[in-house]
Amino acid sequence: MPEESFALEFLDPDPDPAWVSDLARISPARARELMAEAAGETAVAQHIRSVYEAAGRTFFAQIRAPLELYALVRALSPRHVVEVGVSSGISSTYLLLALRKNEGGTLHSIDLPTRQQGPAFQEGVDSPVALPPGRESGWAVPPGLRTGWDLRVGPNREHLPGLVASLDRLDLFLHDDLHTAENLTWELSTVDGKIPPGGVVLADNTEWLEGALDRWAEHKGVPVRYRSGTSLGGFVQPSRAGP
Numbered sequence: 001m002p003e004e005s006f007a008l009e010f011l012d013p014d015p016d017p018a019w020v021s022d023l024a025r026i027s028p029a030r031a032r033e034l035m036a037e038a039a040g041e042t043a044v045a046q047h048i049r050s051v052y053e054a055a056g057r058t059f060f061a062q063i064r065a066p067l068e069l070y071a072l073v074r075a076l077s078p079r080h081v082v083e084v085g086v087s088s089g090i091s092s093t094y095l096l097l098a099l100r101k102n103e104g105g106t107l108h109s110i111d112l113p114t115r116q117q118g119p120a121f122q123e124g125v126d127s128p129v130a131l132p133p134g135r136e137s138g139w140a141v142p143p144g145l146r147t148g149w150d151l152r153v154g155p156n157r158e159h160l161p162g163l164v165a166s167l168d169r170l171d172l173f174l175h176d177d178l179h180t181a182e183n184l185t186w187e188l189s190t191v192d193g194k195i196p197p198g199g200v201v202l203a204d205n206t207e208w209l210e211g212a213l214d215r216w217a218e219h220k221g222v223p224v225r226y227r228s229g230t231s232l233g234g235f236v237q238p239s240r241a242g243p
């Protein structure tokens with residue numbers, strides 16, 4: 001596969017600084033600057049590319065907005081980031097990269113891995129999120145970014161309540177695991193009390209969530225902002241109490 005087309009699959013060619021600007025309340029110019037900072041981390045992209053190639057596949061289902069995630073973390077300076085759904089670890093990589101650049105903050109990730117059935121990926125049999133043989137959740141995350149990463153392997157129902165109870169606050173939450181309305185609503189009700197005003201909540205693949213993200217945000221009286229070209233949505237936690 002030519003280098004160019006690999007890059008197009010992994011880093012979206014059409015990023016959306018306006019989405020970052022809306023959610024992080026920074027200027028579009030600053031959002032662009034932060035995303036360019038992430039795009040300049042070529043060693044990280046090269047690492048992911050080479051481990052993907054070694055695993056025999058060039059694409060694993062991933063968030064389509066890694067540069068935007070990076071920019072959000074740089075702009076918000078979160079103390080705690082929680083993501084549910086790791087797979088190979090594209091979102092994790094860019095969240096960790098930004099936290100390292102911030103020189104503070106912790107990423108807590110939860111993943112119940114889905115595994116490839118055989119040695120080679122089988123179209124129609126394996127999920128695009130499936131881990132190749134011998135790989136574990138977050139396997140593509142560069143080793144240099146793993147220090148301090150709180151990665152919990154297992155179902156969200158087992159890990160999320162205890163994790164949330166242990167945190168004083170949760171400044172950025174990303175849902176990217178089982179995309180059902182019921183699961184998202186359970187996750188949002190679990191994290192809600194720890195998200196401070198101005199904190200950001202994101203959910204990917206909202207096309208499968210039967211409007212659950214919009215309903216939650218509507219109840220809070222805030223708009224959901226959608227990242228262009230995707231169904232990745234997010235809202236800013238308002239100052240009043242949740243539903």
Ligand SMILES: C[S@@+](CC[C@H](N)C(=O)[O-])C[C@H]1O[C@@H](n2cnc3c(N)ncnc32)[C@H](O)[C@@H]1O
Nearest residue numbers: 062063085087089090091112113114155156177
């Ligand atoms: C779309 S992938 C995550 C992609 C990742 N955010 C990225 O950008 O690379 C979804 C992951 O969530 C995991 N998952 C599914 N159901 C889960 C559950 N109930 N609890 C935790 N993880 C789950 C899947 O096995 C898979 O590893």
